[in-house]
Amino acid sequence: MSDPLMDYFDAYARDYAPYKGGSWCYEDGCLYRGLIALFDATGEARWYDHLKRLVDAQVDAEGQLSGYILTEYNIDNILPGRALITLFQHTGDERYRKAADLLARQLQSHPRIAAGPYWHKLRYPHQVWLDGLYMGLAFKAEYGALVNQPLMMWDALDELLISLDLTADEASGLYRHGYDEQRLQSWADAKTGLSPAHWARALGWLAMAMVDLFDLLLDSANKVVLQQRLTALFDRLRALRTKDGRWLQVIDQPDLNGNYAESSATAMFAYAFLKAARLGLGQAYAEIGLGALHSLEHHALRTNEAGRMVLHNICCVAGLGGFGGVYRDGTPAYYLSEALNDDDIKGVGPLMMAQAESYRRKAEKPLITAA
Template identity: 65%
Template structure:
């Protein structure tokens, strides 16, 4: 199927309804990241108009955010702050900067585990999830640059390195979805505090967090440590990539009954590989793996729905750890296969926007142009 991705993205943004009824949330923040990257890569104002229209529905004139309360201490809520920094820089409108300031203030008092990283949420105490590293740390580094607060960049770097040490599964050369400092959760290994499985999207969040954080940090020995960690992860994930270019929901268990190629993890990793290829000290050849993943999504996951509309299929709607909606998510490999799939969920579409933007930025010399219409 020959697909014009810009037209698909334009229609998606045009018809998008704010994910949680208007309350500022990370899902909308994901879309904002995708639109920002499309704007930067193409220079087309339509992407900026979509971004501003949607963000303006959530940012009050005084910089307050719809549906936001700081004392929820939800790390997910921080992600939209990156868009507010972008909008502040592009428009000079102070309300966006005030909104970013509000989220930065949350991080000043957001609870932390003893080793430094923030709790995932107040309702998930003493826990670090890979998802949360993407939600908070690139924002912290970008805010540090905008506010000229270098200590925040140093803080973000230290927190990432600490989180990597805590969540690392050295035997698998991968990272587990969650870590419980208290060892109180049923999903937590009593010795390590780690959750049981390697969830594809959590590794996608981590890879995106690493490439974006490295890009936002000044060069130095500690940043080089992050780059080394990133390269090791990307080389390991190459071994797990399916022949069609995608990655599995439970990323390292192809023999697991019911396991499937999941689109959000694949899109996130496509973006991470292509962006890593242009970071200092990393190999341009990494882009080939990202290109293969993007091609794999185009060929195998872009489908027509019952209404004849092109959609991105095979997206896990949500997955997590511990109590949620009356259920206890035990983090086993089998658990991740029980979660519902939603076509066109923003957690798949936004990373696809990011991956396509990296493709555009790299130029037409990359393979697969016959399936990716500019």
């Protein structure tokens, strides 16, 4: 029997136009993560075939990446590199390995703040954003495993834990979107260096980074710390759900005029909760993840006039500082001002990942629940 959601994903990948005209970018990497998750969960060749077709259009015979410039030092560009590792492991084709090596070289020289974590981008100096923790760290851990350099894996975990310390907002139990070590940005608090509000998708990127690193790393004292931080974050996220099981754009301000249930963050949290349950971090997490997934299906997925399913209420993009002639000040009002983009891959990719986790839950017995 046909599954409408899987049919939607298949049609989406079939018709997908590269987000930035074919240049290597994190948005395409979101789709690659979704396709890998679906392939791992189902074993169906269609997901792998979509992945290989799309990545092959961006990697030449010498392992060079379309439109990629290492010295831009954009941490976002690292995320799609996880697909290169997957394809190299499946095919043995050295061009994927060479392309992954290129991204690893970026990380070798990528600027860092004094405490250790990478700058978000060269054009955003001395800044750590939660987005970047997902973009760079799981690739670093996967690549470290690929080339038998475990220090890369532990460095990724150290960077994550340091970033959590730097961005933590103890009063709310959440993490702020950005941190400026120099306190030069007008969005940065003069004392803490933190941006002023809690954006749901920034926390979604963070939750996915945390659960993916927990999955990749061997047991250690710092991994126990990661588990504790993840559990504490999940406890706060559980309390911040809407009545229908989603999360708001400005996640902790339900009375804020114009606030809305945002689909990309909800999909990210659904994935993170479901994967955490599969990894044995708490089976109660599965019900939260499934509830979010089902709420998206019921409230945010609708059929358009052409008869195609479309995912709605996705924030197109949000950031901090100057961009496109606008200064993004990180206030709640700013996050609510950003445009919505139906079927944006930053929502559809994580939805694929959440659905893949729900399939794996049906097929696999969960691990023993952590105490």
